[in-house]
Amino acid sequence: MLPHVEALPYQARRRFEVLQRLQSYRGQGQYREEEAKAAQELGVSLRSVKRLVRQYREQGIAGLQRQPRSDEGQLKIDETWRAFILKTYQQGNRGSRQMSRAQVAKCVASHAADIGSSDYPSRRTVYRVLAPVIQHQEQNQKRRSIGWQGDTLKLTTKAGIEIAVEYSNQVWQCDHTPADIVVVDRQGDILGCPTLTTVIDTYSRCIMGLHLGMECPSAAVTGLALRHAILPKQYPSGYEPTNLWESYGVPQYLYTDGGSDFTSSHIDQLASRLGIVLCRRRRPAEGGIVERPFGTFNSEFFSTLPGYIPRDAKVSPATINAEACLTVEQLEGLLIRYIVDNYNQRPDARDRQHSRIVRWRSGQMAQGVPPEERELDGLLMCQHRRRVYQGGYIRFANLIYRGEYLAGYAGAEIILRYDPRDITTVLVYQPQDRSDVFLTRAHAQNLETERLSLAEAKAISRRLREARTEITNQSILSEIRDRLQFIDALTAEPSTAASQAPSTSGEDAPRVDATEPESSITHKPLPPIRVYDYEQLRQEHGL
Incomplete structure (x- = not known):
């Protein structure tokens, strides 16, 4: 050839x-x-x-070769019909209205029946007439993102409602993503990649709240993130950032996708109780405001930490697991400091003169009093049904809990609400016809001064079962303390360890009986710990 x-x-x-x-x-x-x-x-x-x-x-x-036609690419359509098609499409997409190409074709057929014409453009011809117009609109949307400098951001919901974003706490957006980093438990065993849930104020692009945990995206996880965003921020020891995380409040709209974690009855109950209007996005591509920070977190924050999983680099899982050393609590503390002291302090691309937190502060309307924390506990925390055993104790996650007044509810069915990041304290509710009544707080015995997540409790129980050890509160507490002592010994300075080591060459060297079993060494018993219910004390004293 x-x-x-x-x-x-x-x-x-x-x-x-x-x-x-x-x-x-x-x-x-x-x-x-x-x-x-x-x-x-x-x-x-x-x-x-x-x-x-x-x-x-x-x-x-x-x-x-096939010879092209001289009129190839030209539509044989009357100009009257062309004008009718374009006018129908433009009028059908004004404001919040939406009209597709197929609906325009139906309008053409209906108009032809009204005027008694049998020669009218086909559906394919209508599509060809509208193709340049639709392509031009798509190019304009790609050329310039919505809400740029000097523009008023307008969000259109799936129901066709158009929302003009004009002030802070007007529209919040929420979404989940797997964090590109591997975390471990306190023993050092691999837990996997946690799920990060963020809540963002659309007006200021300020991060309002978050939740980081090993749970899959669900309505309960969404509720925990919203609880963190709604209430004023409080941090455990070691989490304190330099600046204040000032943003909190109740939004007017919650703008999310149509996932089951946002459309459940749990979220509907939350919205109706707090007066929040739930809105759905028309298309997944319209979630850029809440999804864009995830890329920033990966490139600026997660990529600097051990255990990071690069998406474009070929790194073996064994290498990543060997480098992973951060627990969920440690990662959350670092992430909070990054958001408060870095991300929220930087200006957004739409307003380079003010930082995100300053824009949120200046865009506030009348800031109301946030809901009571007990009200949000009833709506936003994870829950499980249990029964009270004789003696007034409860079993949950292989732990035994006791609380005030529970002895009088032996045999009754109760609801436990808890934060999976710390299950040493749970809230006990009694189910009623329309609402649940708060009874008391229950504390895990011998773990009142500890902090234990649900994922860590499951990991410890698994290790105790593998060692064929009885799973009790005391065994879990012993495992935690032994592990912490072991880690402290590993991280101690060599010089300190050498100075504390006994000398083996001298008359004053202590004599050690190698035959003495380790279990015979007596430890000083811990003093009894009394736990106070500060909420009960505040109510009794009228504070």
Whole structure:
């Protein structure tokens, strides 16, 4: 085959091959027979083969290609119908209204029936007329993102409601993502990648609250993130950032996607109780405001920590697991400091003169009093149903809990509400017809001064089962303290360890009985710990 023939379409190359073979029989007695075979191979009539032979002799290879029409690409449509199609589409997409191409085609058919015309544009013709208009609109949307400098950001919900974002705490957005980092428990065993849930104020782009945990996205996780965003921020020891996380409050709208973690009855109950209007996005692509910070966290924060999982680099899982050393609590503390002291202090691209937190502060309307924490506990915390055992104790996550007045509810069904990041204290509710009544707080015995997450409690229980050890509060507490002492010994300075080591070459060296079992060493018993219910004390004293 000639080199310049290779660029031809397949059909033209096939014709060239067949005609080349046919030309070799020219002037022979078998020509008519080969001519019939050529027509059969090409799937055309004998007359068409003769026409192709004539074109090939006169024009060469160009005669074998399909000649384009002179009016190719031009729509044969009356200008009146073209104007009607464009006008219908433009009027059908004004304001919050939306009209698709298929609806315009139906309007064309309806208008043709009204005027008694049987010759009207088909659905395909309508699509071709509207194609340049729709393509131009899509290019304009890509050229400039919504809400840029000097513009008023307008969000359109799935129901067609248009919201003009004009002040802080007007529209909040919430979403989940797996954090690109591997975390461990306090023993150092791999837990996996935690889930990060963020709540963002649309007006200021300020991070209002978050939740970081090992739970999969759910309505309960969404509630915990909203609880953190609504209430004024409080931090455990070691979490204190330099600046204040001032943002809190109750939004007017909650703008999310249509996932089950945002459309459940739990979230509907929360919204109706707090007066929040739930709105759904029309398309997944309209969630850039809440999804964009995830990329910033990965590139600026998670990528600087051990255990980071780069998406574009080929790193073996064994290497990543070997480097992972952060617990969920440690990672959350670092993330809070990054958000408060870094992310919220920087200006957004729409307003380079003010930081996100300053824009949130200046965009506030009348800031109301936040809801009571007990009200949010009833709505936003994870919950499980249990029964009170004789003696007034409860079992949950292989732990035993006791609380005030629970002895009088032996055998009763109760509801436990808790924060999975710390299950040493749970809230006990009694189910009623329409609402749950708060009874008391229950504390895990012997763990009142500890902090234990649900994921860590499950990991400790798994290790105790593998060691065939009875799982009790005391065994879990012993495992925690032994592990912490072991880690402290590993991280101690070598010089300190050497100075405290006994000398083996001297008369004053202490004598150690190697046969003495380790279990015979007596430890000083811990003093009894009394736990106060500060909420009960505040109510009794009228504070």
